[in-house]
Amino acid sequence: MGSETSPNEKVLLENLDDSMVIERYIGFSKKFSPMDGVSCKWLQHNFRGVKVRVKRGDEILEIPVDTTKEGDALVEVHSFPESLKKLTIVNTRLIEELKKRGFLKFKVRRTKKKLSQKQVRHKEAVEKSSELVYKAKEGVEVSKGASKAVENLLDDTRDGNMEMGDISQYVDNIIANESTEAIGILTSLKKSDQTYAHCVDVGSIFQSVYIKMMERQGVELSAEKKSEMLLGAFMHDIGKSKVPKDILDSTERFERDSREMQLMQSHPTFGAEILTDLGSSDMIINMAHYHHVKLDTYMKSSYPKVDEYDDVIMETRLIAIVDVYQALVGRRSYKKSWAPPAAIKFIEQLTGIEFDMDVWDSFFQIMGKYPTGSLVELSDGSMAFVVQPADEDLDKPKVAVIRNAKGEDLTSNPLINLAYEQDITIVKDLDNYEALGEACLDVFTNMKIS
Numbered sequence: 001m002g003s004e005t006s007p008n009e010k011v012l013l014e015n016l017d018d019s020m021v022i023e024r025y026i027g028f029s030k031k032f033s034p035m036d037g038v039s040c041k042w043l044q045h046n047f048r049g050v051k052v053r054v055k056r057g058d059e060i061l062e063i064p065v066d067t068t069k070e071g072d073a074l075v076e077v078h079s080f081p082e083s084l085k086k087l088t089i090v091n092t093r094l095i096e097e098l099k100k101r102g103f104l105k106f107k108v109r110r111t112k113k114k115l116s117q118k119q120v121r122h123k124e125a126v127e128k129s130s131e132l133v134y135k136a137k138e139g140v141e142v143s144k145g146a147s148k149a150v151e152n153l154l155d156d157t158r159d160g161n162m163e164m165g166d167i168s169q170y171v172d173n174i175i176a177n178e179s180t181e182a183i184g185i186l187t188s189l190k191k192s193d194q195t196y197a198h199c200v201d202v203g204s205i206f207q208s209v210y211i212k213m214m215e216r217q218g219v220e221l222s223a224e225k226k227s228e229m230l231l232g233a234f235m236h237d238i239g240k241s242k243v244p245k246d247i248l249d250s251t252e253r254f255e256r257d258s259r260e261m262q263l264m265q266s267h268p269t270f271g272a273e274i275l276t277d278l279g280s281s282d283m284i285i286n287m288a289h290y291h292h293v294k295l296d297t298y299m300k301s302s303y304p305k306v307d308e309y310d311d312v313i314m315e316t317r318l319i320a321i322v323d324v325y326q327a328l329v330g331r332r333s334y335k336k337s338w339a340p341p342a343a344i345k346f347i348e349q350l351t352g353i354e355f356d357m358d359v360w361d362s363f364f365q366i367m368g369k370y371p372t373g374s375l376v377e378l379s380d381g382s383m384a385f386v387v388q389p390a391d392e393d394l395d396k397p398k399v400a401v402i403r404n405a406k407g408e409d410l411t412s413n414p415l416i417n418l419a420y421e422q423d424i425t426i427v428k429d430l431d432n433y434e435a436l437g438e439a440c441l442d443v444f445t446n447m448k449i450s
């Protein structure tokens with residue numbers, strides 16, 4: 001636990017924390033000692049009403065800020081009026097501001113006990129997961145709308161009018177709100193149709209994993225690039241617009257080499273043609289063209305035929321993994337879905353045969369063994385949703401408990417970081433739908449994480 005300290009403790013900028021209120025500013029960068037005309041004016045304007053102590057020549061003066069002069073060296077700023085309270089209550093924003101302006105040392109008093117490192121980490125994890133849950137809740141409608149827009153896009157393309165229509169707006173909106181991760185999580189929670197919601201789910205998961213992969217390599221993508229890629233990922237199956245709708249919507253398994261199967265397997269080539277006509281980038285075309293090509297290109301399930309797996313770019317290798325993950329986890333009316341951890345295990349076994357190992361490793365590190373949104377049973381008999389993947393030990397993600405060991409549903413959902421718990425472990429992954437029925441989406445999106 002943090003310790004109580006005496007009033008008016010002296011603290012350097014880097015040791016400020018949000019348990020503190022600043023009483024006096026007592027250390028300044030060179031631009032305040034002495035002040036030139038600009039610094040002096042700036043201080044008078046931004047610290048209106050405070051008192052200052054300055055060194056003027058050999059004298060130390062205690063004066064109102066508006067009587068300071070060029071050449072005064074600032075020694076102390078104090079007696080903040082009510083209107084400048086925000087310059088005294090320490091938070092991350094203020095610290096940033098102080099750093100930028102050259103305020104270096106302070107006298108502070110503490111308002112509350114300083115949180116321990118563990119409490120701070122808990123608070124941050126709660127905030128982060130709560131935001132994700134909130135975005136997932138918002139994402140339900142966005143994802144429905146985007147699926148409808150993809151359906152319209154495919155219909156329009158089928159009719160020969162290739163217009164982006166609403167879909168671009170959804171893409172820009174999703175990127176602006178940074179909601180791809182949250183929308184991706186919905187995959188295992190909501191019911192989805194075969195083609196259109198699939199495109200939206202795949203696009204969202206692909207994009208959120210890709211952004212994190214790039215961040216880990218120190219690459220930050222621009223908003224335009226993110227939008228372009230999300231749109232491209234949404235359109236990876238656009239070639240399905242050239243497949244007759246009855247075949248597309250059919251839930252039957254077609255015979256190998258049947259006309260239906262051949263048409264279905266032509267969708268990547270159709271897609272590449274459509275996107276070429278639309279003037280899409282090579283990367284987007286590659287994603288549509290080769291997302292069903294397997295590492296072992298001679299496999300029957302690998303199509304279209306390519307000479308070299310090297311023709312398949314990294315982004316396409318990633319979307320190939322996401323494509324299968326979504327197909328397993330997505331809840332369709334005609335088949336049982338897989339729990340996310342089971343889907344992860346399954347794909348892991350195909351890596352090195354069907355999927356690129358390096359890209360899989362990145363996907364696995366980011367999604368974890370228990371992707372966010374997985375429902376698990378804990379060793380104490382309670383039931384919990386995974387709300388953040390593990391930091392290091394992939395068996396130990398952060399979870400929020402939704403039902404206690406007695407089988408009672410909780411109205412407030414405590415967050416547990418399994419990495420810090422000796423006695424609580426995951427003992428089983430559960431099927432969202434079997435455990436919670438249609439309510440599983442509502443249960444997840446209405447969690448109050450504490």
Ligand SMILES: [Fe+2]
Nearest residue numbers: 236237291292
């Ligand atoms: Fe496809």
Ligand SMILES: [Fe+2]
Nearest residue numbers: 202236237323
């Ligand atoms: Fe697909």
